[in-house]
Amino acid sequence: MDGLERIVLAHPFFAGLEEKIGQVVAGCARNHRFNAGEYLGHEGEPADEVFLIRHGKVALEILPPGQPASVFSTQGVGEIVGASWLVPPYRWRFDARALELTRAIGIDARCLREKFEADHNLGYEMMKRFLPVVMQQLDETRLQILDVYGKRET
Amino acid sequence: MSAAVQADPFVPDPYRVVRTRREARDITTLELVPLAGERPDYLPGQFNMLYAFGVGEVAISMSGDPAARGSFVHTVRDVGRASGAVANLAAGAMVGVRGPYGSAWPTTAAEGSDVLLIAGGLGLAPLRPAIYQVLAHRERYGRVVLLYGTRTPDDILYRPQLEQWRRRLDVQVMVTVDHGDAEWRGDVGVVPKLIPRAGFDPHHALAMVCGPEVMMRFTADALRQAGIGMEQIYLSMERNMKCAIGLCGHCQFGADFVCKDGPVMRYDRIADILAVREI
Numbered sequence: 001m002d003g004l005e006r007i008v009l010a011h012p013f014f015a016g017l018e019e020k021i022g023q024v025v026a027g028c029a030r031n032h033r034f035n036a037g038e039y040l041g042h043e044g045e046p047a048d049e050v051f052l053i054r055h056g057k058v059a060l061e062i063l064p065p066g067q068p069a070s071v072f073s074t075q076g077v078g079e080i081v082g083a084s085w086l087v088p089p090y091r092w093r094f095d096a097r098a099l100e101l102t103r104a105i106g107i108d109a110r111c112l113r114e115k116f117e118a119d120h121n122l123g124y125e126m127m128k129r130f131l132p133v134v135m136q137q138l139d140e141t142r143l144q145i146l147d148v149y150g151k152r153e154t
Numbered sequence: 155m156s157a158a159v160q161a162d163p164f165v166p167d168p169y170r171v172v173r174t175r176r177e178a179r180d181i182t183t184l185e186l187v188p189l190a191g192e193r194p195d196y197l198p199g200q201f202n203m204l205y206a207f208g209v210g211e212v213a214i215s216m217s218g219d220p221a222a223r224g225s226f227v228h229t230v231r232d233v234g235r236a237s238g239a240v241a242n243l244a245a246g247a248m249v250g251v252r253g254p255y256g257s258a259w260p261t262t263a264a265e266g267s268d269v270l271l272i273a274g275g276l277g278l279a280p281l282r283p284a285i286y287q288v289l290a291h292r293e294r295y296g297r298v299v300l301l302y303g304t305r306t307p308d309d310i311l312y313r314p315q316l317e318q319w320r321r322r323l324d325v326q327v328m329v330t331v332d333h334g335d336a337e338w339r340g341d342v343g344v345v346p347k348l349i350p351r352a353g354f355d356p357h358h359a360l361a362m363v364c365g366p367e368v369m370m371r372f373t374a375d376a377l378r379q380a381g382i383g384m385e386q387i388y389l390s391m392e393r394n395m396k397c398a399i400g401l402c403g404h405c406q407f408g409a410d411f412v413c414k415d416g417p418v419m420r421y422d423r424i425a426d427i428l429a430v431r432e433i
Contacts, residue, residue, distance in 0.1 A: 057341075071334040071338070076341070078350065143344045143346070144344050147305070147332070148365070149274060149276075149366065
């Protein structure tokens, strides 16, 4: 097992992944380092990579016209940034900015999609990991937009 | 449960407001001392009925340190006529107090375990007495984790104290907001999201959760997903409490009365009815 494969399999997102599948995923992966303020992706750009955070913190933000960026979520160690690569048109739906020195594993999305198409078992195994993350983010968004801490008149 | 409840539970004792502190635009912390006698003992999680004379009564949890003798501390949000009247009392004003009432946070049962204290918004106020107690006896507990979520950075309650607790080496404190601003460098997102990031042993952990009911439901789900058993999760429920002694039925919650059987309730006892619309 080479260094990158070991790093990939050590990430919580891939906990318990079969070594054989780990090798395939690691074949599409590379290491990244982002300094504070650097962007992992910009809204509208091709979603070419999905990032698994190993260290640091990333702000997901949307830029309303004429206003400062609005951060709607932060992602930290053990979490993933980017799900747009899963669904056409494979473009970022938000900006992702490192808030501090951030180390991440970037997985080439095109490479991963091609491998999913070639091996549906691999694709299914990976979807079983990505879908709960997407569901969790949907749940969190629901709770967030409910604005439960807002003032309720009695 | 305190034994120091008055003989006639509907007659409030007169207290004087000796100190006020504006926590946010509509949230005030009041310190109250009895005009006569001693302040009754209470347990973390319990509440008093505070009576703004001529306006009305409102159930408010204690938010101070139970070990600090002499006064009650309450943090009140102005959300209506009675709570507004209490929240806007000035130092020197009089207020009626009945209590303490209700069940307590299981700080004794948590001894020997990791402790997760999870609050949302103003829910940090009823949880604060438990935090004081756990930290006062820190050696009795495993890892101690405080997770706090609120609306915006300006809404963070007890900010100086959170910063103080965060500096301790024996407590993990994480704060998140639903909506950040340009100055905010911390986490953005809902409080259940912090749970997987916290360090604790789910098989030897007890969680105390306080906040809006929807937030508590999501949080309980996240705790279950993290491996904590239902019987190890406690929620502080909120209903419209009037008599506070289980007579009037205003706060009925399934087969229980929140004023008498709660407000602190074990999750496995209430999970089935939490999402029932009619309850």
